[in-house]
Structure formats: structure tokens, C-alpha cells
Amino acid sequence: MLYIVVCAAGATRLVPSRFLPMATERGWDVHVLTTAQAIGTFPEVIEQIESVTGRPVRADFHTTVGYSLPDPDAVVVAPASYNTVTKLALGIADTYVLTRLTEQIGRGIPIVIGPYINEKFAKHPTYEPTLERLRSWGLKIVIGPDEPHQSGGGAAETFPWAELLDAIEPTAN
Numbered sequence: 001m002l003y004i005v006v007c008a009a010g011a012t013r014l015v016p017s018r019f020l021p022m023a024t025e026r027g028w029d030v031h032v033l034t035t036a037q038a039i040g041t042f043p044e045v046i047e048q049i050e051s052v053t054g055r056p057v058r059a060d061f062h063t064t065v066g067y068s069l070p071d072p073d074a075v076v077v078a079p080a081s082y083n084t085v086t087k088l089a090l091g092i093a094d095t096y097v098l099t100r101l102t103e104q105i106g107r108g109i110p111i112v113i114g115p116y117i118n119e120k121f122a123k124h125p126t127y128e129p130t131l132e133r134l135r136s137w138g139l140k141i142v143i144g145p146d147e148p149h150q151s152g153g154g155a156a157e158t159f160p161w162a163e164l165l166d167a168i169e170p171t172a173n
């Protein structure tokens with residue numbers, strides 16, 4: 001089982017058409033988790049994801065569909081927002097997604113992160129140390145060819161969906 005965690009970052013728009021078919025093709029049983037911000041920012045995309053997977057997108061522990069999802073074999077956080085990667089590296093667990101990810105780091109579950117972050121966020125002094133910290137904990141970070149990207153550009157087109165899945169391939173079932 002594979003979790004994909006989506007954030008309120010522009011490349012989330014391409015999850016239904018690019019990432020989900022690719023992950024399914026590679027044999028993954030995919031469950032999608034989302035931040036509350038992503039639901040608020042891209043509600044139509046969350047609906048598309050549910051229609052592609054035939055499953056609810058998870059945004060909280062129990063209330064969505066009445067039972068808790070078991071831990072997966074691996075997790076892809078993509079697109080990962082500046083906000084979510086920064087809080088994860090600080091050990092903050094104040095949302096459903098951050099709570100699951102924080103526990104999964106503690107359990108040693110493989111996690112691959114694909115940031116989709118504009119150059120202004122990336123220039124913040126905390127950004128590079130954040131990535132280094134996550135790498136030092138064993139998380140893999142896959143940076144696309146146009147990352148960090150220019151705001152308003154077409155960087156989502158080159159977002160590294162296949163490379164993110166390659167990074168977890170050894171654990172595919």
C-alpha cells in the first residue's frame with residue numbers, strides 16, 4: 001500500500017492525470033491523504049482524485065469514512081509545500097497529515113518528498129537546512145529540474161512524478 005500526501009501547492013492539479021495512473025500502473029494500491037489547505041485551495045482536484053481512485057481522500061483520522069487507515073509500505077509527499085516540509089522537519093504534528101508523517105518517520109516507513117516550491121520560499125534561510133535535516137533522518141528528497149520554480153510559470157509540467165516512484169521502487173509490492 002502506498003500513501004500519496006498532497007499539499008496546497010500548484011502541482012496538485014496534475015495528481016489525478018499524471019501521478020495516480022503511473023502509480024497504479026506500477027502495481028501500487030494507492031490511498032491519497034490531503035492537507036486541509038489543499039481541499040480549500042483545490043476542491044475540484046480533490047473531487048477528481050476521488051473519482052480516479054474510487055476512494056475518499058483522507059483529511060482526518062476517523063470522521064471521513066469511519067475507520068482509520070493502516071500504515072502503508074511507503075509514502076510519497078508530492079507536491080510538498082514549503083509549509084508542510086518545514087513543519088515536518090521541526091517535528092510539528094498539528095494536522096492529520098503531519099501527525100501521520102511524524103509517526104511514520106518514527107516507525108521507519110520509507111518516505112519520499114517532492115517539493116513544489118517557488119524561488120521566494122526557497123530563498124528563506126530555513127529551506128536548505130530543512131531539506132538537509134529530512135535527508136539526515138533517512139527521508140529521500142526528489143527535486144524536479146525546474147525546482148525551485150518561478151511563480152506563475154509552467155513548472156508543474158516537469159514535476160518528477162516518475163522519479164518519485166523510482167525512489168520507492170525497492171519497496172513496491
Ligand SMILES: Cc1cc2nc3c(=O)[nH]c(=O)nc-3n(C[C@H](O)[C@H](O)[C@H](O)COP(=O)(O)O)c2cc1C
Nearest residue numbers: 007008009010035037038041081082083084116117
Ligand atoms: C493558489 C495557491 C497556490 C499555491 N501554491 C503553492 C506552491 O506551489 N508551493 C507552496 O509551497 N505553497 C503554495 N501556496 C501556499 C500554500 O498553500 C500555503 O503555504 C499553505 O499554508 C500550505 O498548506 P499545507 O502545507 O497544509 O498544504 C499556494 C497557495 C495558493 C492559494
